[in-house]
Each structure stands twice: as C-alpha cells, then as structure tokens.
Amino acid sequence: MMQFMLLFSRQGKLRLQKWYVPLSDKEKKKITRELVQTVLARKPKMCSFLEWRDLKVVYKRYASLYFCCAVENQDNELITLEIIHRYVELLDKYFGSVCELDIIFNFEKAYFILDEFLLGGEAQETSKKNVLKAIEQADLLQENVDFQTRLFAAPT
C-alpha cells in the first residue's frame, strides 16, 4: 500500500500531503523535511525510484510540482508511477489544464479528488470517467440542495 503522498514545489513548499498511516505531527514534519531534501537533490536523468528508510519512494516532476509517493517494499514501482500520472490526469480534467496555482487555491478539491481515486493507500477506482462522474455528481448534489432550499424555504 501507499504510505503517503507529498506534492511539493521546486522550492520545497508543500502543496499537498496525504498520509495513509497514523503518524504524529512531529514525525510527519520530519519525514517531509528529509524526503523533500532527498528528492530535490536528485538530478534530472536519474531513475524515478529510490530507497528511503525501509520504504520505496516513487516520484515524478510535472512542471513545477514534484509528486512523491512512498510505497512498501513489495509494491510495484511502475504501477505507482502510473497512479501518479492518473492523478495528474484527473486534476487536469477537473481544473482544465491544471497548474500549481489551481492546487494552491483549491487545495480542498485536490484532496476530494484524491479520495475518490485512492483510499486507504490503495487504488479504488481506476476508470477516469467514473472518478470524474462521482465528483461531478457531488457538485450537482450541492446545486440541487441549494435549489431545493431556495424553492422550498418556508417564508419566515
């Protein structure tokens, strides 16, 4: 399973952190610091995998953002790379040509989309259509509720 996913910029600013294992805040900060440093020190032509502590780290850079996942030793590295890619595709479809700013200003949406795709560190739904449908349905639900409350609100 995936233990955590971190998204950070080239300057090391953390844009998203999803933890699938229980850790204290202090430990999370320490891990983040160390791992960000390690990944940023890698050169462009190096391979996308590295061994870190007792985990495997799979990372890929998309424009100004590094997507970094820590998986367990028996996990498949290449499919994790494609998990990252699929997540980027989902963000891209939702935001329409996603960029780092989208994730900064709509961070909560990034988490919601992630939750539809991965849960408990495992891939939940691998059909892009289905994930996006689920998110759109939720958005629609919100509009419906708003509509209903407006329509059926009792006059005070």
Next chain:
Amino acid sequence: MPAVSKGDGMRGLAVFISDIRNCKSKEAEIKRINKELANIRSKFKGDKALDGYSKKKYVCKLLFIFLLGHDIDFGHMEAVNLLSSNKYTEKQIGYLFISVLVNSNSELIRLINNAIKNDLSSRNPTFMCLALHCIANVGSREMAEAFASEIPRILVAGDTMDSVKQSAALCLLRLYKTSPDLVLMGEWTSRVVHLLNDQHMGVVTAAISLITCLSQKNPDEFKTCVSLAVSRLSRIVSSASTDLQDYTYYFVPAPWLSCKLLRLLQCYPPPEDGAVKGRLVECLETILNKAQEPPKSKKVQHSNAKNAILFEAISLIIHYDSEPNLLVRACNQLGQFLQHRETNLRYLALESMCTLASSEFSHEAVKTHIETVINALKTERDVSVRQRAADLLYAMCDRSNAKQIVAEMLSYLETADYSIREEMVLKVAILAEKYAVDYSWYVDTILNLIRIAGDYVSEEVWYRVIQIVINRDDVQGYAAKTVFEALQAPACHENMVKVGGYILGEFGNLIAGDPRSSPLVQFNLLHSKFHLCSVPTRALLLSAYIKFINLFPETKATIQEVLRCDSQIRNSDVELQQRAVEYLKLSSIASTDVLATVLEEMPPFPERESSILAKLKKKKGPGAISVTELEDSKREGGELNGGSDRGPDTAAMSASNASTPSPSADLLGIRSAAPINAAPAGAGSLLVDVFSEAGPAAPSTAVNDDGFLRFVCKNNGVLFENQLLQIGIKSEYRQNLGRMYLFYGNKTSVQFASFTTNVSCPGELQSHILSLISEVIASLSS
C-alpha cells in the same frame, strides 16, 4: 481555473491565500496568520450563530493554516458541527478537517461517530461515501469499535451502489489493518471472495486489495479466491484493448487490476488443480510474449503499464520457483532490460534479478549476466542503480565467481557513495569469508577493505579477521607479514593499526627472523603510530608491547623505557595508565616462565554465529535479506541452543579431538551439526536427579557437586574431570523426547583400552524414561 459554479468557491479563502503568498517574509506570514486566527477565534466565540457557509469558510481557512505547518488548537467543534449540515460541501469540509486534524477528545469522537453513523444509514450514496472515506482516512480504534460490524454488511448487500461498495471494501481494509481483532470476517468470507466476480471492475479493484490482506493473515479461509483470480486474470490478459472500455489505460487492459491479481496470487503456492494451474501458466506465458511484441503506443504510460504487469508476473514466477521454463524466460527478459535505454527499467531489472539469483533453477542463468552487471556498477550515473548492481553481484556470488566479484566490489568501494559504504564493507567481508578457499586471499581482502574504507569497517569485521587468523595456523605468518607491510604506508587507517598491533603482538615472532622485520623494527613501526591513535587503540598497542616483551626479551629495555615515561604512567586516561603501570610492573617482577604463561598465545576462538551477518541484517531491515541468507540464519539460529555461553564447553564436546575445532569446520558455523532445539528449564532438573542417584553408586570417583547443578539451566558442559578423564555432556530436548551425548576425553598420553561405559537409570525414573543407549567405541585414543 474552474468557474465558480463548480461548487461555491469561497472568496474569503482565496483572498487569504493570496495575502499569504504575497507576504515578503516569514515574519509577515506569521503576522498575517495570527491576525486571521484571532479573527476566526472571535467569530467562533461570537454571539451570533454563524451560518453554514461562513463556518465552512473559516474551518477551511484553519485547515489551510494547519497544512502550511502551523499548529491549530481550536476549530474541531465547529468542524464537527459541519458534519450534521445537509449541505454536501459543508459536510465535505467538516470531514476533511477532522480527517487531517485528528483529535482524541472523547466527546468529539462520540459526536463524530454519531455523524458518521447517520450518514452511513442515510441511504444517500454520496453521503455514505463521505462517511466511509472519513473512516478510512482516520481508522481509529474508536471508529473500528463503532463500525467494524456494519461495514461488511454494506459491502456485500445487494442494493449497495458500486461506488459505495468500493469505498466500503477499502475502508474495511484500513480498519482491519489497525484493529484486526475487531474485524471478524467469519460469515462474510465467501461473499467477499465472490466480489472477485463482480461485473464492475472498480468493485473488483477495491475488493481485491481487501482480499489480499485477509488472505495473508488467513490463507486457508480465503483460498477459494485463487481460482477466481486466475480466471479473472485470464479474461483480462486475453481481452482486446476495446473490451474493457474505460478500464483500458493507454492500450493496456486493466493494468492496476492485473497487477493486483498477480499480487494476490503471490500469497499462495502454485494452484494444485491442474486446470487452474494450466490456465495460469498460459496467462504468464502470454504476458511474457506480449513483452516481445512491438508497442501499441509510443507513450511512456503505455510501456510503464505494460511493464508493470510484466514485472509483477515475473515476481509471481519467482515466488512459485517451480516452472524452470518460465524462470529462464523471466531471466532472459530481465537480461534484456538490463541494457534498456530507460534507467527505470534497468533499475527494476537489477532489483528483480536479485531475487531470481537465489532460485536454484535460475541461479546459473543469472550468472551469465555478470559482465553486464559489472559494467553497470562501473558506468551507471545514477547511484541507486549502481547500488542495485552491487546488491545483485552479492546475490549471484558463489564459489565460481567469488574472487572476481569481491575484486569488483572492492574497486567500486573506492569511489562509492558514503551512505552505502558500511553496507558494502559488510557484504565484502561476508563474501570473502564465505567463499575463501585460500585464507591468505581472505586476509588480503579484509586488509584492503581497511585500507580503502577504513572509517566504515565496523568492529565486527576486524574482530572477525583476527578470529580467523588466530584459528588458522596456516595463515598466521602471512597475516603478520602483510600487516607489517601495510603498516609501513605513510598514512594508514587506525583500524589497520588495531589489527596490526594485535597480529604482531601474537605472531610477530613468525617474521622476526628477517632483519627487515626484526623485533625492534616491529616495535618502532607500531610505536610510530602510537601518538596518532585514539585511546582504545593505544590500549591495544600497550597490550601488544607487553606481548613483545615476552616474545622478544631483547626489546624489554626499550619497551620498559616507553612504559615508564610520564605520558604513559601518568596518562589522564585511567585505562591507559593502569595498563602502563601494570605491564611495567609485570615485566619487571615476573620470571620468564610466569610471563610466558600469562602472555601465552591466544587460544582459538570458539565457533559462533557470524556477527557480521547479524549486523548486515540489522542494517538492511527484516524485509531485505536475500533468500540464501534467510536459510543460513535459520540453520545458524538452530545451533545456538538458547544459551550464549559456549566458550569452554565447546572444547569438551568434540569427542576425540583436542581443543582445536577441526580445520575443515565452517567458521561461520553454517554447515556444522544438525540444529538443536533449546530445552525448557524444567527438563534440566530431571537430568540432575538421574545423576545424583547414579553418583554414589558408581565405582569411580564422585561427580563434582556443583558440576551437575549447573545443568539445571544449561544443556552442555563438563560433567566430570580428573587427571585421566574428562566427561562432557551435551543434551537436547523436544517436548517429551530428550537426547544426551556423553563425550569422553582422554587426558593422558596413553591409549585407553577396553573402555566401557554404563549408563543406568535407577529407581522409579526407569519407568518414566524410555532410554536407548548406543554403543561407545572400546578404545579411546589419547
């Protein structure tokens, strides 16, 4: 950027985020944050009840501040309140907050669980999913207690929507991992397994992760999943790229599902049913065949997905370790990848081959790639890839290529990354010892190690080389000579001084004949390094000096002069001072005989488990040991027999040999006696009873009283000893069976003839113990 209609974008939040981004310094940022925190605090405490939208906005701001890295100690109550809103986005933000800022306040937990319960029973799939996501994200014990019985029901219910089933499956997985005792699968097992046949691929994808985890803990209960998994995999692998519609990823059918199915199959041995096995083998062959076909797309996503399945299939083949044809094909495929353009594939191929190297079917096939791997070690620019290559060389090492591999690893070590040097040193030391046919090569290798990477040569390594030199007469002279030459280098590592000091102290006499390495020359060489060394090394050197006085009386005056000087006998370090003073006195008052006895040559070290291997395992962690090492350790572990103190007792155990273990005995203790199990302490007392009754009745002299009391808690030891005979005992016990070996050592210089033994089992113990006594040879040589 999305239009605002995609859920209501909170303007206040966007403004706040912009403000933070525009802060020019860390102080400005903190100031802005504190201002906002004060604002939010006042709003939360205020008299006016906040409307849902505002609450949502402020909770979201707090979340943002937290994620920036600042501590938040309020807002939980408001977040929990949001959970009971019937507006989806408000609920969503509430759930997100409490998933990220997990709070252990019991009142809050109660409220949260209540909200979750309401959403789970709401029959609104979107709300249910939100609740399930929250449980999966937090996974606390309280949640497990509240919901562990409810979720399996949701998972298998006929009317549950597919998306809810997916979330339920992974939610249950999370709860199982954190609180396995609360998740009782019993009645749900068969229906959960049946999810593998679900027509919705997403449900299968989610369910299979759950099943895999459960299978690992309860393999028997879930073994029906194997045939279902095989047929599912077979259908996917043979499907055309249009069959699976949106589950096809860049022309690869259901790659995630395929990988997960292959992973599940690795929890079980090869299927026994012939038909199932046949289908699976066909599947694996198809996957291997597809790898040879030209790619359907140039995109890296296509090749990654395809190769992900390939590597997982190879893992399965390696796990089964029973189809030589498949193993060889896998090895060849990996061999191709070793020289692939893409670094990722080279890295993974090297990693995969490591496991392949330990299988007996493919070990030889792996060895054929040795030149490629050595080349990778020398030329790869990525240090992680070089490290994989080093690991593979270690795994593929055997007697035929040990010298070559050790030489390559040594030359790699000269330029290796500092973070991996210690591990490399341990590995080279292990290989050198394991495959040494000629021990002078071993000594050379270790001394080279110290020369190249002295700082990373841990104590275990140089202790080991000394143990081996002490135990092997044939290499002592060579070691002394080599060490002497090594010490002459202008800058030599302190570990070299330690090893050199010890060896010259013990065996300097073997090279003292040559005028170039005469006693005084040896002493001066060691003493020239003295002041550059740390305290423990100096302590060792002082011991070497007193040994010199014994070995070479002509050096006595010179050495005493050194010991006498203030920097030794008034040294601020207590250990050094004590040694200097005591050695000085010893050298002055002891007669030559006494001195010779005190400073007698070190006796051989007893065989014990290689501490180097133990250290390597500790470094690499439990998951990373190769299969051969695992097997070795099982055998070694069995030999240790519970107790750690085997020192003098080992000597008693070899029946007709003197105290030296036989030269052919494996020093790592891997291939020695069959494993013994440690006995419970209770059985030891039985032993005592037997002998105490036999004692006085025996015609020979009495057994030492304290001798056999020791056997209450020890299974081995010397039972009896006088000038003629030594009787040693070694025993092992397993449940109701026990075995005792009695060893008789002849201490005289003449042979015993007509030597007989009589073991009696007196009194009531005879009815309790069924004893089988085997013959002893009648003559016992001296």
